[in-house]
Amino acid sequence: MEQITSFAHLKAHLKENNHIKRIAVANAADEHSVEAALQAVESGFAEVFLFGDVKQVPVSAQMGLQFTKRVHVVNVPDVQQATEAAVALVRNGDADVLMKGLVNTDVLLRAVLDREKGILPEGNIMSFCSVFEIPKYHKLLFFADAAVIPSPTLEQRCAIINYVTETARKFGVARPKIAMIHATEKANPKIAYMQDYLDIMKMHRAGDFGDIVLDGPLDILLALDKARGSIKKVDTPVLGDADGLVFPNFESANVFYKTLISFADAQMAGCLTGTSKPVVLTSRGDSAESKFNSIAMACALS
Protein backbone atom coordinates (compact mmCIF):
# COMPACT_ATOMS: atom_id res chain seq x y z
CA MET A 1 0.00 0.00 0.00
CA GLU A 2 1.03 3.60 -0.43
CA GLN A 3 2.48 5.36 2.61
CA ILE A 4 0.02 7.61 4.44
CA THR A 5 1.65 10.96 5.09
CA SER A 6 -1.02 13.06 6.84
CA PHE A 7 -4.36 12.73 8.60
CA ALA A 8 -6.15 14.16 5.56
CA HIS A 9 -4.48 11.40 3.57
CA LEU A 10 -5.58 8.81 6.14
CA LYS A 11 -9.20 9.97 5.90
CA ALA A 12 -9.12 9.82 2.10
CA HIS A 13 -7.48 6.39 2.23
CA LEU A 14 -10.13 4.96 4.57
CA LYS A 15 -12.90 6.34 2.40
CA GLU A 16 -11.40 5.01 -0.82
CA ASN A 17 -10.80 1.67 0.78
CA ASN A 18 -14.58 1.32 0.99
CA HIS A 19 -14.37 -0.88 4.04
CA ILE A 20 -16.81 0.12 6.78
CA LYS A 21 -15.44 -0.33 10.32
CA ARG A 22 -17.91 -0.91 13.14
CA ILE A 23 -17.39 1.26 16.22
CA ALA A 24 -18.93 0.47 19.61
CA VAL A 25 -19.20 3.58 21.81
CA ALA A 26 -19.31 2.94 25.57
CA ASN A 27 -21.92 5.28 27.06
CA ALA A 28 -22.42 7.62 24.14
CA ALA A 29 -23.80 10.44 26.29
CA ASP A 30 -21.32 13.21 25.52
CA GLU A 31 -21.56 15.33 22.41
CA HIS A 32 -17.81 15.33 21.76
CA SER A 33 -17.40 11.58 21.33
CA VAL A 34 -20.67 11.16 19.48
CA GLU A 35 -19.88 14.01 17.08
CA ALA A 36 -16.49 12.52 16.30
CA ALA A 37 -18.05 9.07 15.75
CA LEU A 38 -20.77 10.51 13.50
CA GLN A 39 -18.11 12.40 11.55
CA ALA A 40 -16.48 9.02 10.86
CA VAL A 41 -19.81 7.71 9.58
CA GLU A 42 -20.26 10.81 7.46
CA SER A 43 -16.74 10.41 6.09
CA GLY A 44 -17.79 7.03 4.76
CA PHE A 45 -15.68 4.57 6.70
CA ALA A 46 -17.66 3.79 9.85
CA GLU A 47 -20.82 2.34 11.29
CA VAL A 48 -21.49 3.21 14.93
CA PHE A 49 -23.23 1.47 17.80
CA LEU A 50 -24.04 4.01 20.47
CA PHE A 51 -24.58 2.30 23.83
CA GLY A 52 -26.22 4.39 26.54
CA ASP A 53 -29.41 5.86 27.89
CA VAL A 54 -31.39 6.62 24.74
CA LYS A 55 -32.64 9.88 26.27
CA GLN A 56 -29.03 11.08 26.66
CA VAL A 57 -27.54 10.00 23.36
CA PRO A 58 -27.20 13.25 21.40
CA VAL A 59 -27.80 12.03 17.88
CA SER A 60 -31.26 12.67 16.49
CA ALA A 61 -30.83 16.38 16.02
CA GLN A 62 -27.64 16.18 13.97
CA MET A 63 -28.43 13.05 12.00
CA GLY A 64 -28.99 13.37 8.30
CA LEU A 65 -31.10 10.69 6.58
CA GLN A 66 -28.21 9.65 4.34
CA PHE A 67 -26.30 7.88 7.07
CA THR A 68 -28.95 6.81 9.57
CA LYS A 69 -28.64 3.19 8.59
CA ARG A 70 -25.06 3.31 9.87
CA VAL A 71 -25.99 4.78 13.25
CA HIS A 72 -27.49 2.48 15.85
CA VAL A 73 -28.59 3.56 19.29
CA VAL A 74 -28.68 0.73 21.82
CA ASN A 75 -30.61 1.70 24.92
CA VAL A 76 -28.65 0.66 28.03
CA PRO A 77 -29.40 3.25 30.71
CA ASP A 78 -26.73 2.17 33.21
CA VAL A 79 -23.22 3.48 32.46
CA GLN A 80 -21.37 0.36 33.50
CA GLN A 81 -23.77 -1.94 31.69
CA ALA A 82 -23.55 0.25 28.58
CA THR A 83 -19.76 -0.02 28.78
CA GLU A 84 -19.87 -3.80 29.22
CA ALA A 85 -22.30 -4.12 26.32
CA ALA A 86 -19.99 -2.13 24.04
CA VAL A 87 -17.03 -4.30 25.10
CA ALA A 88 -19.13 -7.44 24.51
CA LEU A 89 -19.94 -6.34 20.96
CA VAL A 90 -16.20 -6.07 20.23
CA ARG A 91 -15.45 -9.33 22.02
CA ASN A 92 -18.08 -11.17 19.96
CA GLY A 93 -16.55 -9.93 16.72
CA ASP A 94 -19.47 -7.65 15.90
CA ALA A 95 -17.47 -4.43 16.24
CA ASP A 96 -13.95 -3.50 15.07
CA VAL A 97 -13.22 -0.60 17.42
CA LEU A 98 -14.15 0.24 21.01
CA MET A 99 -14.56 3.90 21.86
CA LYS A 100 -14.86 5.61 25.23
CA GLY A 101 -17.89 7.84 25.67
CA LEU A 102 -18.95 9.52 28.90
CA VAL A 103 -17.45 6.97 31.24
CA ASN A 104 -14.50 7.16 33.60
CA THR A 105 -11.36 5.65 32.15
CA ASP A 106 -11.00 3.23 35.07
CA VAL A 107 -14.54 1.87 34.54
CA LEU A 108 -13.82 1.38 30.85
CA LEU A 109 -10.46 -0.25 31.52
CA ARG A 110 -11.98 -2.60 34.08
CA ALA A 111 -14.39 -3.83 31.41
CA VAL A 112 -11.60 -4.06 28.82
CA LEU A 113 -9.31 -5.97 31.18
CA ASP A 114 -11.95 -8.32 32.59
CA ARG A 115 -10.61 -11.86 32.18
CA GLU A 116 -13.97 -13.41 31.33
CA LYS A 117 -15.66 -10.67 29.36
CA GLY A 118 -12.86 -8.28 28.38
CA ILE A 119 -10.87 -7.84 25.17
CA LEU A 120 -7.24 -8.16 26.29
CA PRO A 121 -6.04 -11.61 25.19
CA GLU A 122 -4.23 -13.44 27.96
CA GLY A 123 -0.54 -12.61 28.04
CA ASN A 124 -0.91 -9.54 25.85
CA ILE A 125 0.62 -6.24 26.96
CA MET A 126 -1.61 -3.19 26.61
CA SER A 127 0.03 0.05 25.51
CA PHE A 128 -0.94 3.48 24.21
CA CYS A 129 0.28 4.25 20.71
CA SER A 130 0.25 7.74 19.19
CA VAL A 131 0.51 9.12 15.66
CA PHE A 132 1.59 12.72 15.17
CA GLU A 133 1.53 15.04 12.19
CA ILE A 134 4.09 17.74 12.94
CA PRO A 135 4.32 20.69 10.53
CA LYS A 136 8.12 20.71 10.81
CA TYR A 137 8.54 16.95 10.29
CA HIS A 138 8.46 15.39 6.86
CA LYS A 139 6.18 12.43 7.60
CA LEU A 140 3.84 10.98 10.20
CA LEU A 141 5.53 9.95 13.44
CA PHE A 142 4.47 6.94 15.50
CA PHE A 143 5.43 6.51 19.15
CA ALA A 144 4.64 4.89 22.50
CA ASP A 145 3.94 4.91 25.39
CA ALA A 146 2.72 8.29 26.70
CA ALA A 147 -0.01 7.02 28.99
CA VAL A 148 -0.22 3.41 30.12
CA ILE A 149 3.15 1.87 31.06
CA PRO A 150 5.12 4.17 33.40
CA SER A 151 8.43 2.33 33.40
CA PRO A 152 8.47 -0.57 30.93
CA THR A 153 10.14 -3.90 31.61
CA LEU A 154 12.24 -5.49 28.87
CA GLU A 155 9.24 -7.54 27.79
CA GLN A 156 7.04 -4.45 27.70
CA ARG A 157 9.66 -2.51 25.71
CA CYS A 158 9.71 -5.30 23.13
CA ALA A 159 5.91 -5.23 22.93
CA ILE A 160 5.95 -1.44 22.53
CA ILE A 161 8.46 -1.70 19.66
CA ASN A 162 6.19 -4.25 17.98
CA TYR A 163 3.08 -2.06 18.42
CA VAL A 164 4.84 0.99 16.98
CA THR A 165 6.09 -1.17 14.10
CA GLU A 166 2.64 -2.64 13.41
CA THR A 167 1.01 0.79 13.57
CA ALA A 168 3.51 2.26 11.13
CA ARG A 169 2.99 -0.73 8.79
CA LYS A 170 -0.80 -0.19 8.85
CA PHE A 171 -0.03 3.31 7.61
CA GLY A 172 2.00 1.91 4.73
CA VAL A 173 5.51 2.25 6.13
CA ALA A 174 7.10 -0.90 4.72
CA ARG A 175 10.29 -0.86 6.80
CA PRO A 176 9.87 1.45 9.79
CA LYS A 177 12.91 3.20 11.22
CA ILE A 178 12.58 3.11 14.99
CA ALA A 179 14.65 4.98 17.58
CA MET A 180 14.93 4.07 21.25
CA ILE A 181 15.07 7.47 22.92
CA HIS A 182 17.46 8.60 25.62
CA ALA A 183 19.01 11.93 26.60
CA THR A 184 22.14 11.16 24.56
CA GLU A 185 23.40 8.52 22.16
CA LYS A 186 25.76 7.17 24.82
CA ALA A 187 24.85 3.87 26.46
CA ASN A 188 25.60 4.97 30.02
CA PRO A 189 25.61 1.74 32.09
CA LYS A 190 24.46 3.66 35.19
CA ILE A 191 21.04 4.23 33.59
CA ALA A 192 18.70 1.42 34.65
CA TYR A 193 17.05 0.77 31.28
CA MET A 194 20.26 0.88 29.28
CA GLN A 195 20.74 -2.87 29.62
CA ASP A 196 17.26 -3.28 28.08
CA TYR A 197 18.35 -1.14 25.13
CA LEU A 198 21.52 -3.19 24.67
CA ASP A 199 19.58 -6.46 24.95
CA ILE A 200 17.00 -5.22 22.47
CA MET A 201 19.72 -4.28 19.98
CA LYS A 202 21.07 -7.83 20.28
CA MET A 203 17.59 -9.28 19.74
CA HIS A 204 17.17 -6.98 16.76
CA ARG A 205 20.42 -8.19 15.20
CA ALA A 206 19.13 -11.73 15.72
CA GLY A 207 16.03 -10.79 13.73
CA ASP A 208 13.52 -10.77 16.59
CA PHE A 209 11.74 -7.63 15.40
CA GLY A 210 11.56 -8.58 11.73
CA ASP A 211 12.38 -6.24 8.88
CA ILE A 212 12.75 -2.93 10.67
CA VAL A 213 15.57 -0.43 11.17
CA LEU A 214 16.18 -0.04 14.89
CA ASP A 215 18.75 1.98 16.80
CA GLY A 216 19.29 3.36 20.27
CA PRO A 217 20.03 4.98 22.53
CA LEU A 218 19.47 8.08 20.40
CA ASP A 219 18.34 11.54 21.42
CA ILE A 220 15.50 13.50 19.82
CA LEU A 221 17.91 15.37 17.53
CA LEU A 222 19.51 12.20 16.16
CA ALA A 223 16.10 10.57 15.72
CA LEU A 224 14.18 13.46 14.18
CA ASP A 225 16.40 16.38 13.18
CA LYS A 226 18.82 15.65 10.36
CA ALA A 227 20.41 19.10 10.34
CA ARG A 228 21.10 19.29 14.07
CA GLY A 229 21.63 15.56 14.56
CA SER A 230 24.27 15.38 11.83
CA ILE A 231 26.53 17.79 13.71
CA LYS A 232 27.07 15.09 16.33
CA LYS A 233 28.63 12.82 13.70
CA VAL A 234 27.01 9.69 15.15
CA ASP A 235 26.73 6.75 12.80
CA THR A 236 23.07 5.72 12.90
CA PRO A 237 20.77 4.42 10.15
CA VAL A 238 17.90 6.42 11.68
CA LEU A 239 19.53 9.88 11.49
CA GLY A 240 16.74 12.44 11.41
CA ASP A 241 14.35 10.11 9.61
CA ALA A 242 12.63 8.05 12.32
CA ASP A 243 9.15 6.69 11.63
CA GLY A 244 8.75 5.50 15.19
CA LEU A 245 10.02 6.32 18.66
CA VAL A 246 9.96 4.28 21.83
CA PHE A 247 10.59 6.25 24.99
CA PRO A 248 12.46 5.18 28.12
CA ASN A 249 9.51 6.03 30.36
CA PHE A 250 6.01 7.47 30.07
CA GLU A 251 6.96 10.89 31.45
CA SER A 252 9.29 11.58 28.53
CA ALA A 253 6.73 10.29 26.01
CA ASN A 254 4.01 12.34 27.66
CA VAL A 255 6.14 15.50 27.65
CA PHE A 256 6.92 14.91 23.96
CA TYR A 257 3.22 14.44 23.17
CA LYS A 258 1.99 17.55 24.99
CA THR A 259 4.88 19.79 23.95
CA LEU A 260 4.17 19.04 20.29
CA ILE A 261 0.47 19.81 20.78
CA SER A 262 1.01 23.03 22.70
CA PHE A 263 4.02 24.48 20.89
CA ALA A 264 4.49 22.81 17.50
CA ASP A 265 0.95 22.97 16.04
CA ALA A 266 0.91 19.17 15.85
CA GLN A 267 -2.17 17.13 15.02
CA MET A 268 -2.45 13.81 16.78
CA ALA A 269 -4.23 10.51 17.12
CA GLY A 270 -3.88 7.80 19.70
CA CYS A 271 -5.37 4.52 20.80
CA LEU A 272 -4.78 1.51 22.99
CA THR A 273 -3.04 -1.41 21.33
CA GLY A 274 -2.52 -4.95 22.57
CA THR A 275 -6.27 -5.43 22.99
CA SER A 276 -7.97 -7.71 20.47
CA LYS A 277 -9.28 -4.54 18.75
CA PRO A 278 -8.05 -0.95 19.12
CA VAL A 279 -9.62 1.17 21.86
CA VAL A 280 -10.16 4.92 21.38
CA LEU A 281 -9.80 6.83 24.64
CA THR A 282 -10.27 10.47 23.80
CA SER A 283 -10.53 12.96 26.64
CA ARG A 284 -12.26 16.30 26.93
CA GLY A 285 -8.96 18.07 26.48
CA ASP A 286 -8.51 16.63 22.98
CA SER A 287 -9.48 18.78 20.03
CA ALA A 288 -12.35 17.72 17.77
CA GLU A 289 -9.78 16.92 15.06
CA SER A 290 -7.73 14.70 17.32
CA LYS A 291 -10.83 12.78 18.40
CA PHE A 292 -11.73 12.18 14.78
CA ASN A 293 -8.10 11.33 13.95
CA SER A 294 -8.02 8.79 16.78
CA ILE A 295 -11.11 7.05 15.44
CA ALA A 296 -9.58 7.04 11.96
CA MET A 297 -6.34 5.61 13.37
CA ALA A 298 -8.26 2.85 15.19
CA CYS A 299 -10.17 2.03 11.99
CA ALA A 300 -6.88 1.79 10.09
CA LEU A 301 -5.43 -0.54 12.74
CA SER A 302 -8.45 -2.82 13.11
Next chain:
Amino acid sequence: MEQITSFAHLKAHLKENNHIKRIAVANAADEHSVEAALQAVESGFAEVFLFGDVKQVPVSAQMGLQFTKRVHVVNVPDVQQATEAAVALVRNGDADVLMKGLVNTDVLLRAVLDREKGILPEGNIMSFCSVFEIPKYHKLLFFADAAVIPSPTLEQRCAIINYVTETARKFGVARPKIAMIHATEKANPKIAYMQDYLDIMKMHRAGDFGDIVLDGPLDILLALDKARGSIKKVDTPVLGDADGLVFPNFESANVFYKTLISFADAQMAGCLTGTSKPVVLTSRGDSAESKFNSIAMACALS
Protein backbone atom coordinates in the same frame (compact mmCIF):
# COMPACT_ATOMS: atom_id res chain seq x y z
CA MET B 1 14.26 44.91 38.51
CA GLU B 2 12.07 44.69 35.46
CA GLN B 3 11.24 41.20 34.23
CA ILE B 4 13.31 40.06 31.26
CA THR B 5 11.02 38.61 28.62
CA SER B 6 13.32 37.64 25.74
CA PHE B 7 16.98 37.06 24.91
CA ALA B 8 17.11 40.38 23.04
CA HIS B 9 15.84 41.98 26.22
CA LEU B 10 18.48 40.14 28.27
CA LYS B 11 21.25 41.41 25.99
CA ALA B 12 19.98 44.99 26.23
CA HIS B 13 19.62 44.64 30.02
CA LEU B 14 23.19 43.40 30.45
CA LYS B 15 24.53 46.22 28.29
CA GLU B 16 22.54 48.92 30.10
CA ASN B 17 23.58 47.48 33.42
CA ASN B 18 27.12 48.55 32.52
CA HIS B 19 28.62 45.78 34.62
CA ILE B 20 31.39 43.89 32.82
CA LYS B 21 31.49 40.16 33.61
CA ARG B 22 34.81 38.33 33.30
CA ILE B 23 34.68 35.05 31.36
CA ALA B 24 37.41 32.41 31.53
CA VAL B 25 37.41 30.15 28.47
CA ALA B 26 38.94 26.70 28.96
CA ASN B 27 41.04 25.92 25.87
CA ALA B 28 39.78 28.62 23.56
CA ALA B 29 40.84 26.79 20.41
CA ASP B 30 37.51 26.49 18.60
CA GLU B 31 36.02 29.30 16.60
CA HIS B 32 32.47 28.71 17.83
CA SER B 33 33.13 29.33 21.52
CA VAL B 34 35.56 32.14 20.87
CA GLU B 35 33.19 33.91 18.49
CA ALA B 36 30.36 33.69 21.02
CA ALA B 37 32.65 35.01 23.78
CA LEU B 38 33.88 37.88 21.58
CA GLN B 39 30.27 38.69 20.71
CA ALA B 40 29.62 39.13 24.43
CA VAL B 41 32.61 41.51 24.63
CA GLU B 42 31.35 43.40 21.60
CA SER B 43 27.88 43.58 23.16
CA GLY B 44 29.43 45.48 26.03
CA PHE B 45 28.96 43.19 28.99
CA ALA B 46 32.00 40.90 29.03
CA GLU B 47 35.76 40.71 29.33
CA VAL B 48 37.27 37.40 28.22
CA PHE B 49 40.33 35.42 29.23
CA LEU B 50 41.14 32.92 26.52
CA PHE B 51 43.27 30.08 27.89
CA GLY B 52 44.96 27.85 25.33
CA ASP B 53 47.79 27.46 22.86
CA VAL B 54 48.27 31.01 21.58
CA LYS B 55 48.86 29.69 18.05
CA GLN B 56 45.40 28.06 18.08
CA VAL B 57 43.32 30.81 19.65
CA PRO B 58 41.36 32.26 16.74
CA VAL B 59 41.10 35.89 17.78
CA SER B 60 43.53 38.24 16.11
CA ALA B 61 41.80 38.29 12.73
CA GLN B 62 38.34 39.22 14.04
CA MET B 63 39.40 41.57 16.79
CA GLY B 64 38.60 45.26 16.39
CA LEU B 65 40.72 47.78 18.31
CA GLN B 66 37.73 49.04 20.26
CA PHE B 67 37.47 46.01 22.47
CA THR B 68 40.97 44.54 22.54
CA LYS B 69 41.50 45.66 26.11
CA ARG B 70 38.73 43.31 27.09
CA VAL B 71 40.21 40.28 25.31
CA HIS B 72 43.14 38.52 26.94
CA VAL B 73 44.90 35.52 25.48
CA VAL B 74 46.74 33.43 28.07
CA ASN B 75 49.18 31.03 26.48
CA VAL B 76 48.80 27.54 28.03
CA PRO B 77 49.53 25.04 25.25
CA ASP B 78 48.32 21.92 27.09
CA VAL B 79 44.53 21.38 27.01
CA GLN B 80 44.21 20.09 30.53
CA GLN B 81 46.48 22.78 31.97
CA ALA B 82 44.55 25.45 30.05
CA THR B 83 41.34 24.08 31.54
CA GLU B 84 42.76 24.02 35.05
CA ALA B 85 44.06 27.57 34.63
CA ALA B 86 40.64 28.81 33.55
CA VAL B 87 39.03 27.06 36.53
CA ALA B 88 41.67 28.56 38.85
CA LEU B 89 40.89 32.07 37.61
CA VAL B 90 37.25 31.54 38.59
CA ARG B 91 38.18 29.90 41.88
CA ASN B 92 40.42 32.84 42.80
CA GLY B 93 37.61 35.30 42.20
CA ASP B 94 39.22 36.82 39.10
CA ALA B 95 36.54 35.56 36.70
CA ASP B 96 32.73 35.45 37.00
CA VAL B 97 31.93 32.74 34.45
CA LEU B 98 33.69 29.58 33.28
CA MET B 99 33.20 28.60 29.66
CA LYS B 100 34.04 25.34 27.90
CA GLY B 101 36.19 25.73 24.79
CA LEU B 102 37.68 22.87 22.77
CA VAL B 103 37.90 20.39 25.63
CA ASN B 104 35.99 17.21 26.35
CA THR B 105 33.20 17.71 28.84
CA ASP B 106 34.60 15.06 31.17
CA VAL B 107 38.01 16.79 31.31
CA LEU B 108 36.31 20.10 32.10
CA LEU B 109 34.04 18.54 34.72
CA ARG B 110 36.97 16.81 36.39
CA ALA B 111 38.63 20.22 36.81
CA VAL B 112 35.37 21.80 38.00
CA LEU B 113 34.70 19.00 40.51
CA ASP B 114 38.26 18.72 41.85
CA ARG B 115 38.03 19.00 45.64
CA GLU B 116 41.23 21.00 46.00
CA LYS B 117 41.23 23.15 42.90
CA GLY B 118 37.67 22.98 41.59
CA ILE B 119 34.70 25.33 41.88
CA LEU B 120 31.94 23.15 43.34
CA PRO B 121 31.59 24.10 47.02
CA GLU B 122 31.47 21.07 49.30
CA GLY B 123 27.94 19.75 49.71
CA ASN B 124 26.58 21.67 46.72
CA ILE B 125 24.57 19.84 44.08
CA MET B 126 25.46 20.60 40.48
CA SER B 127 22.64 20.83 37.98
CA PHE B 128 21.98 22.07 34.44
CA CYS B 129 19.51 24.93 34.19
CA SER B 130 17.94 26.05 30.91
CA VAL B 131 16.12 29.17 29.75
CA PHE B 132 13.86 28.97 26.72
CA GLU B 133 12.21 31.60 24.58
CA ILE B 134 9.32 29.83 22.84
CA PRO B 135 7.39 31.76 20.19
CA LYS B 136 4.09 30.31 21.40
CA TYR B 137 4.73 31.01 25.10
CA HIS B 138 4.17 34.42 26.63
CA LYS B 139 7.37 34.69 28.66
CA LEU B 140 10.76 33.10 29.20
CA LEU B 141 10.66 29.60 30.67
CA PHE B 142 13.25 28.26 33.13
CA PHE B 143 13.72 24.56 33.77
CA ALA B 144 16.01 21.79 34.96
CA ASP B 145 17.56 19.27 34.64
CA ALA B 146 18.03 18.12 31.04
CA ALA B 147 21.62 16.95 31.30
CA VAL B 148 23.32 16.27 34.62
CA ILE B 149 21.11 14.44 37.15
CA PRO B 150 19.40 11.42 35.57
CA SER B 151 17.04 10.52 38.39
CA PRO B 152 17.11 13.10 41.21
CA THR B 153 16.91 12.21 44.89
CA LEU B 154 14.62 14.27 47.13
CA GLU B 155 17.58 16.44 48.11
CA GLN B 156 18.53 16.94 44.48
CA ARG B 157 14.94 17.82 43.55
CA CYS B 158 14.93 20.49 46.23
CA ALA B 159 18.22 21.89 44.95
CA ILE B 160 16.86 21.91 41.39
CA ILE B 161 13.76 23.84 42.50
CA ASN B 162 16.03 26.38 44.20
CA TYR B 163 18.24 26.76 41.11
CA VAL B 164 15.25 27.28 38.84
CA THR B 165 13.87 29.80 41.35
CA GLU B 166 17.18 31.68 41.61
CA THR B 167 17.60 31.75 37.84
CA ALA B 168 14.10 33.12 37.33
CA ARG B 169 14.74 35.76 40.02
CA LYS B 170 17.96 36.86 38.28
CA PHE B 171 15.76 37.47 35.24
CA GLY B 172 13.46 39.68 37.28
CA VAL B 173 10.69 37.19 38.08
CA ALA B 174 9.79 38.29 41.61
CA ARG B 175 7.62 35.32 42.57
CA PRO B 176 8.25 32.44 40.20
CA LYS B 177 5.48 29.96 39.51
CA ILE B 178 7.04 26.52 39.40
CA ALA B 179 5.48 23.24 38.26
CA MET B 180 6.71 19.77 39.14
CA ILE B 181 6.08 17.84 35.95
CA HIS B 182 4.48 14.42 35.61
CA ALA B 183 2.36 12.72 32.94
CA THR B 184 -0.85 13.74 34.74
CA GLU B 185 -1.93 15.83 37.71
CA LYS B 186 -2.73 12.69 39.68
CA ALA B 187 -0.33 11.72 42.46
CA ASN B 188 -0.18 8.02 41.60
CA PRO B 189 1.52 6.33 44.60
CA LYS B 190 2.95 3.61 42.35
CA ILE B 191 5.28 6.16 40.73
CA ALA B 192 8.60 6.13 42.58
CA TYR B 193 9.17 9.90 42.74
CA MET B 194 5.60 10.77 43.74
CA GLN B 195 6.49 10.63 47.43
CA ASP B 196 9.20 13.23 46.71
CA TYR B 197 6.59 15.47 45.11
CA LEU B 198 4.26 15.09 48.09
CA ASP B 199 7.12 15.74 50.54
CA ILE B 200 8.21 18.79 48.56
CA MET B 201 4.67 20.20 48.61
CA LYS B 202 4.68 19.80 52.42
CA MET B 203 8.04 21.54 52.64
CA HIS B 204 6.73 24.28 50.39
CA ARG B 205 3.71 24.83 52.63
CA ALA B 206 6.13 25.06 55.55
CA GLY B 207 7.94 27.84 53.69
CA ASP B 208 11.12 25.95 52.79
CA PHE B 209 11.31 27.36 49.27
CA GLY B 210 10.56 30.95 50.16
CA ASP B 211 8.15 33.17 48.30
CA ILE B 212 7.37 31.08 45.25
CA VAL B 213 4.24 29.49 43.80
CA LEU B 214 4.81 25.73 43.56
CA ASP B 215 2.52 22.94 42.46
CA GLY B 216 2.74 19.38 41.29
CA PRO B 217 2.29 16.86 39.94
CA LEU B 218 1.14 18.78 36.86
CA ASP B 219 1.40 17.86 33.21
CA ILE B 220 2.77 20.10 30.45
CA LEU B 221 -0.73 21.34 29.53
CA LEU B 222 -1.60 22.40 33.07
CA ALA B 223 1.81 24.04 33.49
CA LEU B 224 2.08 25.85 30.17
CA ASP B 225 -1.13 25.82 28.16
CA LYS B 226 -3.96 27.80 29.72
CA ALA B 227 -6.47 26.99 26.97
CA ARG B 228 -5.93 23.23 26.95
CA GLY B 229 -5.06 22.95 30.64
CA SER B 230 -8.26 24.71 31.72
CA ILE B 231 -10.41 22.00 30.14
CA LYS B 232 -9.18 19.59 32.82
CA LYS B 233 -10.73 21.77 35.54
CA VAL B 234 -7.81 21.20 37.90
CA ASP B 235 -7.41 23.76 40.64
CA THR B 236 -3.80 24.92 40.41
CA PRO B 237 -2.25 28.36 40.94
CA VAL B 238 0.18 27.66 38.09
CA LEU B 239 -2.43 27.02 35.36
CA GLY B 240 -0.78 27.74 32.02
CA ASP B 241 1.50 30.40 33.47
CA ALA B 242 4.57 28.58 34.81
CA ASP B 243 7.87 30.46 34.96
CA GLY B 244 9.76 27.33 35.89
CA LEU B 245 9.52 23.57 35.45
CA VAL B 246 11.27 20.79 37.29
CA PHE B 247 11.12 17.42 35.58
CA PRO B 248 10.83 13.98 37.15
CA ASN B 249 13.92 12.72 35.33
CA PHE B 250 16.47 13.98 32.83
CA GLU B 251 15.00 12.07 29.88
CA SER B 252 11.75 14.03 30.05
CA ALA B 253 13.62 17.33 30.49
CA ASN B 254 15.93 16.45 27.61
CA VAL B 255 13.04 15.49 25.34
CA PHE B 256 11.31 18.78 26.21
CA TYR B 257 14.49 20.76 25.46
CA LYS B 258 15.21 19.16 22.10
CA THR B 259 11.58 19.00 20.93
CA LEU B 260 11.26 22.75 21.48
CA ILE B 261 14.46 23.41 19.53
CA SER B 262 13.60 21.12 16.63
CA PHE B 263 9.87 21.74 16.28
CA ALA B 264 8.86 24.95 18.08
CA ASP B 265 11.48 27.44 16.82
CA ALA B 266 12.64 27.96 20.38
CA GLN B 267 15.76 29.91 21.31
CA MET B 268 17.63 28.63 24.33
CA ALA B 269 20.36 29.17 26.86
CA GLY B 270 21.76 26.85 29.49
CA CYS B 271 24.48 26.60 32.08
CA LEU B 272 25.62 24.61 35.08
CA THR B 273 24.44 25.89 38.44
CA GLY B 274 25.50 24.87 41.93
CA THR B 275 29.12 25.71 41.15
CA SER B 276 30.54 28.85 42.80
CA LYS B 277 30.13 30.60 39.42
CA PRO B 278 28.04 29.53 36.42
CA VAL B 279 29.65 27.26 33.85
CA VAL B 280 28.81 27.54 30.15
CA LEU B 281 28.96 24.18 28.39
CA THR B 282 27.97 24.80 24.81
CA SER B 283 28.35 21.98 22.33
CA ARG B 284 28.94 21.94 18.60
CA GLY B 285 25.30 21.17 18.01
CA ASP B 286 24.18 24.45 19.57
CA SER B 287 23.40 27.36 17.28
CA ALA B 288 25.55 30.51 17.39
CA GLU B 289 22.62 32.31 19.05
CA SER B 290 22.22 29.73 21.77
CA LYS B 291 25.96 29.87 22.54
CA PHE B 292 25.73 33.62 22.90
CA ASN B 293 22.51 33.34 24.91
CA SER B 294 24.15 30.86 27.28
CA ILE B 295 27.01 33.27 27.93
CA ALA B 296 24.51 36.07 28.52
CA MET B 297 22.54 33.83 30.90
CA ALA B 298 25.70 32.97 32.84
CA CYS B 299 26.61 36.66 33.05
CA ALA B 300 23.13 37.43 34.40
CA LEU B 301 23.46 34.69 37.02
CA SER B 302 26.99 35.50 38.19
